[in-house]
Each structure stands twice: as C-alpha cells, then as structure tokens.
Amino acid sequence: xxxxxxxxxxxxxxxxxxxxxxxxxxxxxxxxxxxxxxxxxxxxxxxxxxxxxxxxxxxxxxxxxxxxxxxxxxxxxxxxxxxxxxxxxxxxxxxxxxxxxxxxxxxxxxxxxxxxxxxxxxxxxxxxxxxxxxxxxxxxxxxxxxxxxxxxxxxxxxxxxxxxxxxxxxxxxxxxxxxxxxxxxxxxxxxxxxxxxxxxxxxxxxxxxxxxxxxxxxxxxxxxxxxxxxxxxxxxxxxxxxxxxxxxxxxxxxxxxxxxxxxxxxxxxxxxxxxxxxxxxxxxxxxxxxxxxxxxxxxxxxxxxxxxxxxxxxxxxxxxxxxxxxxxxxxxxxxxxxxxxxxxxxxx
Amino acid sequence: xxxxxxxxxxxxxxxxxxxxxxxxxxxxxxxxxxxxxxxxxxxxxxxxxxxxxxxxxxxxxxxxxxxxxxxxxxxxxxxxxxxxxxxxxxxxxxxxxxxxxx
Amino acid sequence: xxxxxxxxxxxxxxxxxxxxxxxxxxxxxxxxxxxxxxxxxxxxxxxxxxxxxxxxxxxxxxxxxxxxxxxxxxxxxxxxxxxxxxxxxxxxxxxxxxxxxxxxxxxxxxxxxxxxxxxxxxxxxxxxxxxxxxxxxxxxxxxxxxxxxxxxxxxxxxxxxxxxx
Numbered sequence: 001x002x003x004x005x006x007x008x009x010x011x012x013x014x015x016x017x018x019x020x021x022x023x024x025x026x027x028x029x030x031x032x033x034x035x036x037x038x039x040x041x042x043x044x045x046x047x048x049x050x051x052x053x054x055x056x057x058x059x060x061x062x063x064x065x066x067x068x069x070x071x072x073x074x075x076x077x078x079x080x081x082x083x084x085x086x087x088x089x090x091x092x093x094x095x096x097x098x099x100x101x102x103x104x105x106x107x108x109x110x111x112x113x114x115x116x117x118x119x120x121x122x123x124x125x126x127x128x129x130x131x132x133x134x135x136x137x138x139x140x141x142x143x144x145x146x147x148x149x150x151x152x153x154x155x156x157x158x159x160x161x162x163x164x165x166x167x168x169x170x171x172x173x174x175x176x177x178x179x180x181x182x183x184x185x186x187x188x189x190x191x192x193x194x195x196x197x198x199x200x201x202x203x204x205x206x207x208x209x210x211x212x213x214x215x216x217x218x219x220x221x222x223x224x225x226x227x228x229x230x231x232x233x234x235x236x237x238x239x240x241x242x243x244x245x246x247x248x249x250x251x252x253x254x255x256x257x258x259x260x261x262x263x264x265x266x267x268x269x270x271x272x273x274x275x276x277x278x279x280x281x282x283x284x285x286x287x288x289x290x291x292x293x294x295x296x297x298x299x300x301x302x303x304x305x306x307x308x309x310x311x312x313x314x315x316x317x318x319x320x321x322x323x324x325x326x327x328x329x330x331x332x333x334x335x336x337x338x339x340x341x342x343x344x345x346x347x348x
Numbered sequence: 349x350x351x352x353x354x355x356x357x358x359x360x361x362x363x364x365x366x367x368x369x370x371x372x373x374x375x376x377x378x379x380x381x382x383x384x385x386x387x388x389x390x391x392x393x394x395x396x397x398x399x400x401x402x403x404x405x406x407x408x409x410x411x412x413x414x415x416x417x418x419x420x421x422x423x424x425x426x427x428x429x430x431x432x433x434x435x436x437x438x439x440x441x442x443x444x445x446x447x448x449x450x
Numbered sequence: 451x452x453x454x455x456x457x458x459x460x461x462x463x464x465x466x467x468x469x470x471x472x473x474x475x476x477x478x479x480x481x482x483x484x485x486x487x488x489x490x491x492x493x494x495x496x497x498x499x500x501x502x503x504x505x506x507x508x509x510x511x512x513x514x515x516x517x518x519x520x521x522x523x524x525x526x527x528x529x530x531x532x533x534x535x536x537x538x539x540x541x542x543x544x545x546x547x548x549x550x551x552x553x554x555x556x557x558x559x560x561x562x563x564x565x566x567x568x569x570x571x572x573x574x575x576x577x578x579x580x581x582x583x584x585x586x587x588x589x590x591x592x593x594x595x596x597x598x599x600x601x602x603x604x605x606x607x608x609x610x611x612x613x614x615x
Contacts, residue, residue: 018453094479125575129506136514140486143521147479155525162518169514186577351458351498353567357560359462359495363488365553366469373545376478378524382485385516386469389492392508400499401567406579409501410588413580416504416511417595421602423516427523428610434527435612 001118028121032110040261041072043305050306051313082250087150090247094148099248099255101141106262109134113269114189116279116293127188128180131270132173135225138263139165142234142244145256149247158244160320161234165225167327172221174335178214178342179203179274192278199282204275210341215275217335219304222267224323226260229312233320264305272300356397363390377430377440381423388419458498465491478524482517489513503577 009020045060048071052059064070086095112127114120124130139162146158180186182203183194195201204215224231234244245256272278277300279293318326363386370383392412399408434440464487471484489512496505584592 018451018456021453022456091479094483097483124502126502126506126577129503129510133506133510133514136510136518139518140513140521143518143525144479144483147521147525159522159525162522166514166518350452351455353565354560355458355462356495356499358557359465361553361556361560362466363469364556365549366466366473368552369545369549370473372549373473373542378520378527379472379478379481381523382472382481382520385485385512385520386472386488389488389512393492393495396496396499396501396504399501400570402565404568404571406576406583409504409576409580410583412501412504413507413584414591414595416507417599420511420516421599423519424602424606425609427519428606430523431527431610440527 001120002123028111029107032121033107036107036110036262036265037258039265040258041076043261043264044075044257045069045072046302046305047309047312050309054310054313076254079250079254084250084252085247087247090150091148094144095247096252098141098145098148099252099259101144102138103255103259103262105134105137105141106259106266108137109266110262112188113266114192114273114278115297116291119294120189123187123189126186128176128186128191128270128274131266132169132176135263136166136169138259145248146244149244151247154244154246157234157246161227161244164227164231164234164323167324168221168224168231168331171217171327171331171335172225174332174339175214175218175221176270176274178211178338181339181342182206182211182346188273188278192273192280195277196280198284199277202275202277202282207342207345210338210345211275213334213338214342215271217331217338218271218275219307221327221331222271223308223311224327226263226267226308228264228308230315230318231323232312232317233323264308265301268301268304268308269297271304272297276300353397353401356393360390360393360397363387363393375441375443377433377442377445378427380442381426381430384426385419385423388415391415454498457494461491461494461498465495478528479521482521482524485520486513486517489517500571500573501576502573503575503580 005020005024009017015023049059049067060068060071062068063074086092109131111121112124112130142161142165143158146154146156146161149155179191183191185191191203195203199205204211223229227234245253248256277296279297281292281296367383367386367390370386371380374380374383392415395408395412395415397408399406399412430440433445437444468484468487468491472481472488475481475484489508493505493508496502496508
C-alpha cells in the first residue's frame with residue numbers, strides 16, 4: 001500500500017505530495033476508527049446473545065425484528081443522549097481525556113494488523129513489538145481515569161488494573177517472542193507469509209508442544225490484558241462498584257467499553273496472526289484468493305472472541321493474589337520453558 | 349530533505365535546558381525525577397542523531413538503549429527512596445528533607 | 451517543504467510544548483501527562499532518525515514502565531488534604547535567567563561548529579543489526595546492565611517495603 005500511495009502522489013499534479021500523505025493518513029485513521037467501532041458493536045451484541053444462550057435464555061429479541069440485531073445500535077444512541085455527569089471535585093480535563101487515551105491506544109495498534117494479502121495500513125518492521133508497546137499505553141489512561149474521578153473505589157480499581165496489565169505483559173511478550181524467533185522477523189506480514197499454505201504450516205503446531213504452550217500462555221495473558229473474566233477484578237461489579245469507570249456515564253463510558261471490545265478484537269487478531277495463520281486459508285490454496293483472506297482473519301479472530309466470552313460466563317472471578325500468583329509463578333516459568341525449548345529445537 | 353543535524357541538536361538543547369529548569373526549581377521529589385528523565389531523553393536524541401548523521405555503524409543507538417535501561421533502573425530505585433522519605437517525613441517536599449537526624 | 455519536514459516540526463513542537471507543560475504546571479499529574487506526550491514526541495523523533503527499534507523500546511520502557519512507576523509514586527505519596535507543591539515565582543525567575551544563559555551557550559556551540567555530517571541515507575531496519583551488535587561488540591555492557599537491573603529490582607523492592615514493627 002505504501003508504494004501505491006507514493007506512486008499516486010508523484011504521478012498527479014493537482015495536490016502537492018505532503019497533502020496526499022496527510023490525506024491518506026486521515027482517511028486510514030477514520031477507516032480504522034469506524035472499523036473498531038463497528039467491531040465493538042458486533043462484539044457487544046455477540047456477547048449478549050452467546051451469554052444468553054449459554055444461560056438458557058434468549059437475549060435481545062425485539063429491536064430490529066430478527067433476533068434483536070439492532071440492540072447495540074439502540075444502546076449506542078441511548079448512551080449518546082445520556083447526561084454526562086462529572087463529580088464536582090474531579091479533575092475535569094483529566095476526566096475528559098482518560099477515555100480517549102484508552103481508545104487512542106487501542107486504535108493505534110490497529111494500524112499494523114494485516115487484514116489481507118496487502119491490506120495493512122502501516123507495514124512496520126517492528127510490528128509485533130509495536131503492538132506490545134501500545135498495549136502498555138492503555139494502562140496510563142486507566143490510571144488517569146481512576147485518579148481523575150476523585151473516588152477511592154476508582155483509584156483502587158485503577159491501581160489493580162494497572163498492576164494486572166503490567167504484570168501480564170511479561171509472559172505475553174515472552175510468548176510473542178516465540179513466533180518471532182521462529183520466523184526471524186517482527187514484521188506481522190512476514191509472519192503470516194511464513195504460515196501460508198494450509199493448516200499444517202500454522203505456527204501453533206510447529207515444534208510441538210512448545211508453540212502450543214506459547215499460544216495458551218498468550219491467550220491467558222491477553223485475557224488479563226483486556227480485563228476480561230476470570231481476571232476482571234478491575235471491573236468487578238459486585239466488589240468494587242465498577243472499578244475505574246465508576247464515575248463515568250454516557251458517552252465517556254461508551255468510549256471505555258468500545259475500547260475494551262476493540263482491545264478484545266485486537267488481541268484476537270494478534271493471536272490469529274502469530275499462531276493461527278493470519279489471513280491464510282486452512283485449506284492451502286483452495287479458498288485463498290480474492291477477498292476471502294479478509295473473511296478468514298475475521299473468522300479466526302471471532303473464534304478467539306467466542307472463547308473469551310465462553311470463559312467469562314463459565315469461570316468465576318479470581319482474587320487479586322491468585323491473579324498475581326498465576327502470572328508470576330505459573331505463566332512466567334512456562335513462558336521461559338517454551339522460549340528455551342523452541343530455541344533448543346531450532347538449534348538441533 | 350532540509351532537516352540537518354543542527355535541527356536535532358537544537359531540539360535536544362531546548363529539552364535539556366527545560367529538564368534542568370525542572371530539576372532546579374521544583375519542590376516535589378517526583379517532579380524532580382521527571383526532570384531527570386527529560387535530561388536523559390535529550391541526551392538520547394543527541395546520541396541517535398549523531399548515529400545517523402556522523403557515524404553510521406549504530407553505536408549511538410546501542411548507547412541510547414543502555415541509557416534507557418539505566419534510566420529505568422535509576423527511576424525505580426529513586427522512587428523507592430522517595431516512598432521511604434514519605435513514610436518518614438509524611439511529605440515529599442524536598443525543602444523539608446534537610447537534616448540527616450530525622 | 452516535504453512531508454518529512456512537516457512531520458519533524460510537528461513532533462518537535464509536541465515534544466517542546468509537552469516539556470513546557472511539565473515544567474511550568476503546578477499540578478503534578480498534569481506534569482506527568484506532559485511527560486507522557488514528551489516521550490511520544492521523542493519516539494517520533496527516533497523514527498525520523500531511522501531508529502525504529504529504539505522508538506518502540508522507548509515507548510515500551512518509558513511509557514509502559516517508568517511513567518507508570520512515576521504515576522504510582524505520585525499517587526502513593528500525596529496526602530489528600532495537602533496543597534499543591536509547586537514553585538513560586540520568586541524561585542522561578544533567577545532559575546529562568548540562568549538557564550536561558552545555559553541554553554544560549556549550548557545553541558551558540560551547536561551553530562558555531564561545522565559538523566562533518568554525512569548526507570542522510572535511506573531508512574533500513576535496525577533490529578537485526580542492534581541484536582548482532584549487542585551479542586558481539588557490546589556483550590559485556592549487556593551482561594553488566596542485566597546485573598544492574600537485577601540489583602535495582604531487589605534494591606527497590608527492599609527499600610520500599612513497609613517496616614514490620
């Protein structure tokens with residue numbers, strides 16, 4: 001895509017080249033933002049329907065006619081019209097800024113995701129590491145949200161969430177390092193190209209069992225990174241009111257939830273890209289042409305999101321000390337074992 | 349491209365003097381630490397700019413990596429000391445931390 | 451005025467304005483937010499200097515580590531009823547004068563020296579080269595820095611713990 005834009009900018013003489021570049025950046029940012037918003041809406045609807053059927057009830061059925069597909073749109077309209085309540089002693093500027101920092105962090109990571117054969121907004125050579133770095137930016141937004149609300153539950157929830165996300169980044173990064181080591185490059189497009197050709201070439205089966213271990217470690221750590229159950233202490237409704245977004249209502253709360261579901265999708269796409277073959281079809285070259293790669297990556301990402309939702313409504317919430325135990329005493333040693341194991345396998 | 353080495357050096361000089369101003373003026377210990385991080389970032393920009401324009405075998409970037417790592421270690425220890433100071437003096441005003449006897 | 455120049459001036463403006471917010475603000479949290487955007491501006495400058503790996507490491511370590519540490523330090527050490535700890539104008543004025551003198555000397559030296567700079571080459575990925583250099587030419591500093599990090603980890607945890615009385 002970069003060469004296309006460069007050729008386009010130099011071949012026509014109506015607008016100068018810098019304007020074309022800025023226009024391209026703006027348009028791609030808008031496309032990614034709307035993609036993230038639509039995916040978050042679909043994610044919320046899926047969660048309500050899937051959790052409903054798992055709990056032997058029906059979920060939204062009325063809005064829009066067929067199985068309530070427009071329920072999330074109606075909810076979004078309601079949230080737009082809701083009154084925006086800011087606590088009197090809260091810091092207004094930070095209270096406004098925090099949800100947007102969280103959403104901007106999640107959106108910035110969308111720019112390196114490969115959605116198809118050449119469909120990347122920004123084909124970075126350090127793509128995988130960039131995604132890890134941007135996920136650590138979300139924590140700052142959460143801490144500012146907790147602080148700006150001037151509420152001890154918010155601050156406590158924000159600190160717990162920050163400690164949780166920062167701790168779980170360590171095994172997640174080590175697990176991401178395993179496919180990077182095998183492919184030899186941090187470029188997400190190259191990692192997908194390595195896995196093109198059928199389900200037997202996916203990185204999750206290579207060097208069994210170490211890559212499978214790395215995938216499971218990444219999946220569990222990513223559950224903690226997006227504050228999903230069973231690691232949702234920061235948002236626990238029955239324990240800490242609502243954690244760091246207690247004092248948020250209306251559109252700002254909607255931005256927080258948009259960011260959470262977009263983050264879930266982001267983590268699903270990264271897991272699919274690094275371990276499950278990305279946009280390549282599992283049947284080799286059978287269904288791999290035209291616009292079908294986009295379908296494959298969305299299918300894989302939504303499959304992982306389904307497992308996220310399934311785990312949320314099946315497992316109970318863990319305590320904070322059990323959470324830290326899981327991270328530092330279970331996931332981290334296994335991550336080191338898989339890293340060393342893959343290294344030895346590659347040398348021998 | 350008309351952005352040369354002097355542009356980067358000017359930027360890093362401005363950042364350095366702002367960081368120095370922060371270290372010299374502020375009373376809050378954590379803000380002084382933020383000023384120190386600013387000074388280290390200015391030095392890093394200098395290293396990387398020279399690695400690009402003068403000496404192209406990436407030694408400057410390796411040095412910048414080591415500076416980042418050392419800054420992280422020093423920030424961790426400095427904040428531990430600040431927390432300890434808060435436990436003893438109940439405030440992190442550096443003007444109040446003026447005797448060894450407390 | 452190519453796109454490179456525009457992006458450079460944008461990132462430089464972001465960095466300098468955020469650093470000014472850091473220095474001249476009376477609220478510690480606003481200073482921390484200024485520091486956040488300064489780190490982002492510096493990461494952008496690194497990308498313009500063809501240091502892609504270093505830019506990502508800057509965001510990962512500084513924003514994701516040091517800034518969060520500083521925010522925790524601020525929040526754990528502020529009494530709820532205390533007034534803001536800022537700098538009065540009386541203290542700021544002599545410091546401003548002296549430090550503008552320092553800045554003037556630095557800028558004079560920057561513009562007076564005739565730097566022997568090479569023309570800017572094209573942008574190559576640096577991660578592989580940095581990895582090789584860290585394992586061959588710079589192996590001893592690499593190992594020493596890892597021991598330093600271990601010492602800092604143990605030391606900080608020991609100093610900051612609550613004393614059991």
